[in-house]
Structure formats: structure tokens, C-alpha cells
Amino acid sequence: MFPMLLYDDFRKKIADCTSGGRIELHRSDIEIDTRGFADFVVKTFRHKDQAAIGELVERIRGLEFVERCDHSGDYVNVSIRAESLFSLLDSAISSTGIFPDVFQDPERVVVEHTSANPTGPIHVGRIRNSIIGDSMARIYSRYGYRVSTQYFVNDSGKQVMAMYAGFQRYCAGLPLSVENLLHGYQEIYRHMDALGGEDAVISPLLKRYETPDEALLAEIKNACSVVLKDIRDTMSRLGISIEDYVWESGFLQSEELVEVFESLKPKLKEDGDARYVQMPWGKKEYLVRSDGTRLYLARDLAYHLFKAHHFDVIVDVLGEDHKDYARTIGHVLSDLMEVDRRFEFLIYSFISLEGAKLSTRQGNIITVNDLIERGREEASRIVSGKENSYDSKTRESIAEAVAVSSIRFNVIRVNPQKAIVFRWDEALSTEGDSAPFVMYSFARSTSILDKGTASNLRKRQFDVEEKSLLWNMYLYPESLERSLASKRPDLIAAYVLSLTKAFNDFYSSCQVNVQDDEVRGTRRRIVEMYRTIVKDAADLIGIKMLERM
């Protein structure tokens, strides 16, 4: 089943004009104009037959939604009638409440994101995973997929063992808190060499763990839960909630693990008592150590098999350090194990600190909670400085929404492939291309609707700013499509900005609440449609729209 958006696609209809004619053009020859010549441009470089192009122009002119169509240079410029855009959007939103409507797709998608080792609070380096993952899940969902989200909790590796051992050694008797666990974790790595290295400190625990020693399992899971609670609270503040937390320890002896080894049996190679699979690009990937214990890869494959049992599309959001790893699991699952499911990976580059590297272990982090707090203070100051005075409760809720939205926006707006260098002023920026810019326009639209009175819709000439706003609204499906196909949530951010700019132009040029019934009626309707669409799109990237700010 192929996911689809339901709306009247003018672009497709223009493409249809070329079929059966003397020149054939593909949908990709028809572009959205970005230079101000028209709305759509049809590229005709490869067609020198002027008569045939003239014929095409005539056919396009015949379309009821086309206002103007001219052949100029090597392009055919097509302008769409504002009335057509208006009635398309109006009827879609009137009948279904959204634009574009979707065909409910029965395919089940699971997006795994965040999955950070529970060894400390979530920091700005890690949050990109959560922000991208959550937005991507929302985009799949908006597209009509049945979506679930998961966090794979690592409670079985060296890092959490070290945290547990560190807490025992350096915080004995103290309460099991995030601060104490983090302290123990950092201390034990500081003294690792003096204590005899990982072999002496961690390996015995790992061995007991995999036996399995149920009491140890429970204690470590308990410690992880404490840190995880803190991570969950932070994410929840950002409007991110993950449906299922799947514990790695659950796969130590699972059916799926047995299934992995069963399925890989013919492909598994021996190296002493260790076992590995050979990658076609030359690497050996180990699943079993010489001492018989299993590596993370084995448990993660079991986890992916578990996901494959319940979902059709399995999406992992991973940092660029896991790029080769993703290639490995993709190959093992699809080619070696021949699991008939779509495994997809969204790889993003890191957020770094200027000069320094982020590290939980070394204590060199900016926590997301700190970031939100700073943002809240900043926003609170701006709200207080405004003329219309809000009570302190309203002011604080505005500040929180602005802080959270700004942080999410400034992360999501960058192509996941590109690295981000963290800077305080950029992370919390409230001017220009930012979340508050979008939110503020929305708040102004609330005022417009509050102040005037409704009236009947009547057909009339639209101004250029009205047309431009309508056109931008019409383009929403294009952004949704591209964003989903290329797993680029940043494209939604770009769309939200351009829609907001179009609304601001409209706002400054077109008074809405005027005497004239026809003008007032259509303009108020345009504002309502804008609110529906901008809210829809903003929600995909976690911007919290406020009625007032």
C-alpha cells in the first residue's frame, strides 16, 4: 500500500495536458516557481517544436483553474487563479477540517528514537535524536500511517554496569538519585585505571548479569529507571512522549534471540569459541565472545526482529557515529536473515559545543533542563516588557511554550545531515527565523478573528498578498511529501516559515475587519484556513501555538 495525500493536485492536471500531445512532459518537468515569474513553470528546453509548445499552452489555458499561461524563453509560465485556490482550500477544510486529507494507510510504522544510555540527564547533544524522532513520527502519522514510538533502554552494557558499580563504590548509603548515579559513573571512569581497568571492574558484573543473576538484573534496572524517569520528564517538557520503553535485558534469553541464531546458523562463522558474520564489505561483525557471552549486536538484532513481528516499517533514528552500524544491521536483517520488512535509518550529525566535545562521562554537558530554564527566563522578560500585561500564571505558561518551541525549532530547522554547533543565543533566538516568529503571527490571527464579525462569503477579486498566502497554503502537501520521502523534518520548518511570511505580508497589506461584507468575509475565511494549516504543520515539529502572547 502506498501512502497518499488527498487533494486536488493542479500540478498533475497540468502534466496531464501534455499527454497525447506532440510533446511529452513528466511531472518533474513542472516545477513550482521560486523566482516570481508564475506559480508553476514548465521547462521546455528539450522541445524545439514551437507549434507543439503553442498547442500545449492552449491546452493549459483551457484548464478552469488557470489564470494565465504564457510561453517565455524556454519556459511555459502558469499562474493559478486565486479563486480556485480559495475554493479548493475552503471546501477541503469545511468538509474534513484539514488540508490535505489523507488516505488512512494500514501500514504500521515504528520509530525508535532517543534510546540514550540511562547514565545521566539528557543533554543538548542527545536531544537532536529525540526532536528529529518525535517530529518524524508525527509526520508519518499525519500521512496516515499507524505509528508507534519506542525507546530501547540499554540496561545491559558496560556503561550502565559502570554506573551501578560507581554508585556502589562512591555513593554507598546515599539515596538512589540521578545526581548520585551520575557522580558514581563519572568517578569510576576517573579512577578506572587505578581500579584495574574495565576487566577488573566491569567484566565480572557482565558475566553475572548474563548468567543471569536475577537480583543484579533487578538492581541495575532499578538504577536505570531512576535516570530514565529524569530523561522522560525532560522529554515530556518538550512535548515528546514515547509509547514503549523496551528493555535490552528482556532480550538476553528471548525467543527472538534464539530466532536470530537459528536464522543465522548457516552464515555464522567461527573464530575460536567466538562467532561472527561476514559483511560483504570486508568487516567481521561478532555476535558471541570467546567466553560465550553475547554482544550488543545480537540483542539488538533480536530487538529488531521483535519489531519486525509487529510492524511493517521499522525506522531507527541514529547519530552519525552509528552510520556503519546501521548498515550492518540493515544487511544482516534484510540480506542474511531475509526478514521481509522495510528497515530504514535516519542518520543525523551531532550537536557540538564550540571547542569542547560533549560527554556525559566527563561531565562536559549542557542539560536540556538548563537550556529550557534559560529560555524561559529570556521569554519571561520579553513578555513582561510588553504593553498588554498578563497575569503571572499566563506569563509563565507563555514563557515555557516559547522556550520549548524555540529549542525544538532551532534543532529541527537544520538538515539532519548537517552538524550543529551549539550557541546559546542561537538556541534560544526569538527573532527572525524562529518559533516565536511563527507563534506571534498565529497570536495576531487570533486577535483578528476576535475583533470583527463574520459575514457571508462572496466571490471577489483577490489582492496579491491574499493570493500569495493562498498559494503558500496550497503548497503544504508538497512539503509533506518531500519531508516524508526524504526523512527531512527540517523541510516542514522551512514550510512553516514561508507560510508565516506570507501571512505577515497579508497582515500588513490587507485589513481584515473592514466595512465591506465581501472583503471581510473572504479575508476572515482566509485567516481561518491559515490558522488550520499553520497549526497543523507547526504541530508536526512541536511548535506550541498560543492564542495570545
Add this chain to the structure above:
RNA sequence: GGGUCCGUGGCCUAGUUUGGAUAAGGCACCGUCCUUCUAAGUCGGUGAUCGGGGGUUCAAAUCCCCCCGGGCCCGCCA
């Protein structure tokens, strides 16, 4: 060393997948607009050899090759 991704005005970010008409936003800087619906806004201005070099093409920020700079990976860690 091998692999991989990135390099667009002083700074940040789109545009590269599918080559085409004036390279688009934002920040900063200079100037404009609050007795029309919220100035977190609007309008205008300064500022780009699209990292460098070669190639393909009627046409290259976009495709190919080489080089330079930076991130990440190259564990019987997770």
C-alpha cells in the same frame, strides 16, 4: 591510512536528489513605519569569485575527477 558526510555574503540556514530565466531567508550593521486588527512585527539599504582547480554540457551551487579544510566511523564496547 581506508571509508563516509559536510564546506553557500562577517555569522547561521535553504537551494544540490530531478543541471536551466535576477543564488533565497535570518542574524549583525545602517535607515523606515505604532490614533488600521499584538512592533517577538513591517519596509528599504550595505554585503556572495556558491572551499580551490580541472572536466562534461548550449547551460553547473547542482553531475564527474583531483586537491584543501572540518565532523564521524574503522572494538570479541554499546
